[in-house]
Amino acid sequence: MDAIPLNHILLVSSLLFCIGALGLMIRRNIIFILMSLEVMLNAAALAFVAAGAHWGQPDGQVVFLLILSVAAAEVAVGLGLVLQVQRRFKSLDMDRANRMGG
């Protein structure tokens, strides 16, 4: 056996996803919440690329590119919101921002 087993890569990917989900739940700082989302998106992208490599098809990397653009758009808007939350509440605590309207 001299090839990397597919289920070990999927194992790494699911571990990364679970660590990201854990970080999303335990952190209250909005910057760490955005970082956890990045980790989760990256874990999903790893699973796609691994599956694409398993079958030798480019589709996995195409989906990776789409995930990359989703992550970029999400971070741009999310960090704009971070600046707004910091300006309005003088804190990065998400629990302070529990009411809509200003």
Add this chain to the structure above:
Amino acid sequence: MLEIIFFYVAATIALIATVMAMTRANAIHALIYLIVSLLAVAVIFFLIGAPFAAALEIVIYAGAIMVLFVFVIMMLNLGKAGDARERQWMQPKIWAGPALLSLILFVELILMIAEVEGAISGDMVTAKQVGQALFGPYVLAVEIAAMLLLAGLVGSYHLGRRYLEREQ
């Protein structure tokens, strides 16, 4: 054989760096660990024969997106008081419940993955093949991604502009 050893080393580094990133109190330290984790995932992409994805992971994820985070953290100017408050929020009674839930999720994923068989085929998927797929059958997805990025641009411009106006 060397590939497999490299894979396990890179995977271990990725997991450790991600755990460290999620548990740091200081945002910049967490960000550096996150960049290490992304670079390790890029190494995994190289090893499984996806060099285009690996290059994009380094250039866009570890380069562009993380630099955005660095700029925003620098603009916020958090300081030492922020670190102390973060540590106060990280009590074991806060993270015990979510840790149990994500552990259950992980066990479920393992049970599903256990049935997967097979290995990574040795042949490389080149950037040329990816480009042909991207602008062949997936061209609609590319256009939708372009519109998504435009919406992200307009949204972040709107949020950032009002922030600057009120400050002056």
